[in-house]
Amino acid sequence: MSETPLLVRDVAEEALLARIFPLLPAAPTTIVGPGDDCAVVAAPDGRYVVSTDVLVEDRHFRRRWSSGYDVGWRAAVQNLADVVAMGSRPAALVVSLVMPGDLPVDWVTGLARGLAAACTPVGAAVVGGDLSGGDQVVVAVTVHGDLEGREPVLRSGARPGDVVAMAGTLGRSAAGLALLELGRPDPELADAYLRPDPPLAAGPLAADAGATAMMDVSDGLLRDAGRIARASGVRLDLTSAALDSDRAALADAARVAAAGGPVGAGGPGTVVAVEGAVEGADDWRVLTDDWVLAGGEDHALLATFPPGASMPAPFRAIGTVAASGGSPGVAVDGAPPRRRATGWDHFGE
Numbered sequence: 239m240s241e242t243p244l245l246v247r248d249v250a251e252e253a254l255l256a257r258i259f260p261l262l263p264a265a266p267t268t269i270v271g272p273g274d275d276c277a278v279v280a281a282p283d284g285r286y287v288v289s290t291d292v293l294v295e296d297r298h299f300r301r302r303w304s305s306g307y308d309v310g311w312r313a314a315v316q317n318l319a320d321v322v323a324m325g326s327r328p329a330a331l332v333v334s335l336v337m338p339g340d341l342p343v344d345w346v347t348g349l350a351r352g353l354a355a356a357c358t359p360v361g362a363a364v365v366g367g368d369l370s371g372g373d374q375v376v377v378a379v380t381v382h383g384d385l386e387g388r389e390p391v392l393r394s395g396a397r398p399g400d401v402v403a404m405a406g407t408l409g410r411s412a413a414g415l416a417l418l419e420l421g422r423p424d425p426e427l428a429d430a431y432l433r434p435d436p437p438l439a440a441g442p443l444a445a446d447a448g449a450t451a452m453m454d455v456s457d458g459l460l461r462d463a464g465r466i467a468r469a470s471g472v473r474l475d476l477t478s479a480a481l482d483s484d485r486a487a488l489a490d491a492a493r494v495a496a497a498g499g500p501v502g503a504g505g506p507g508t509v510v511a512v513e514g515a516v517e518g519a520d521d522w523r524v525l526t527d528d529w530v531l532a533g534g535e536d537h538a539l540l541a542t543f544p545p546g547a548s549m550p551a552p553f554r555a556i557g558t559v560a561a562s563g564g565s566p567g568v569a570v571d572g573a574p575p576r577r578r579a580t581g582w583d584h585f586g587e
């Protein structure tokens with residue numbers, strides 16, 4: 239006899255909030271926390287960085303794969319990654335949740351636990367939010383960060399001669415999703431997709447080390463590197479061999495996926511069209527390249543540093559910045575990328 243779970247339509251909003259509040263992460267920067275008309279958060283720097291990001295059920299996650307905890311974790315991390323990519327320390331999140339009445343209460347408390355698990359290590363609090371009914375789950379997070387006296391690290395600061403560097407993994411989230419979609423999940427890669435775990439502490443450290451440009455890789459390395467290149471008016475020259483370990487880590491998954499038919503239709507991690515390809519997308523080597531170069535949502539940090547700067551761990555060099563020669567963009571081993579691996583287009587097919 240299975241017990242029917244308690245659903246959100248069965249509890250009053252006050253009662254639901256009473257279950258959520260004790261689970262939310264706190265931080266010393268919170269002056270007034272959840273429960274009043276507004277939260278009050280200290281901004282010792284006098285400036286604050288702010289960003290927002292939305293997760294929509296069946297577009298950004300599926301409830302059959304993602305628990306409430308997973309969605310809370312991912313919603314937090316993708317916002318925290320934006321904050322640290324500015325060279326700022328995450329301070330406070332507000333979270334709005336739209337949910338259908340038949341959502342189990344446990345899913346919602348799981349979401350709060352996931353938020354807390356992701357926020358606590360970086361010292362960020364959840365200071366408020368909103369609940370509403372709707373046809374599907376939507377999680378909207380707004381995050382605030384403290385620059386702690388640093389200058390913000392923008393996309394536009396890369397200069398010829400700089401080193402291009404990465405902190406975190408590439409392609410694991412895309413590979414994990416692809417295998418989930420194939421019904422042949424790899425537990426470790428599925429975790430990378432469900433709960434990405436980029437080295438968030440490296441963001442402010444990179445700023446301290448003099449990073450000239452930075453962003454988190456949410457839409458794929460080539461696409462996001464192209465954004466830095468265009469914003470800075472330079473060329474980012476990536477070295478393919480520097481990504482060998484990323485490709486090697488996905489080789490087994492790619493063999494499984496290549497044997498299992500088409501991969502990743504219609505979502506993050508979609509294997510993109512191959513322009514002028516001689517190999518089919520069923521070739522596992524093509525898949526590893528697509529995942530590493532175009533797979534998003536690992537939220538690794540991509541930064542440029544002046545030559546000779548000592549990069550904080552775990553940043554590793556993956557290329558150099560060159561003059562654009564009139565056409566800013568990305569090159570791999572000195573040539574335009576062989577594949578049209580452009581990452582996930584939110585409004586594309």
Ligand SMILES: [Mg+2]
Pocket residue numbers: 319320323453454455456
């Ligand atoms: Mg970002």
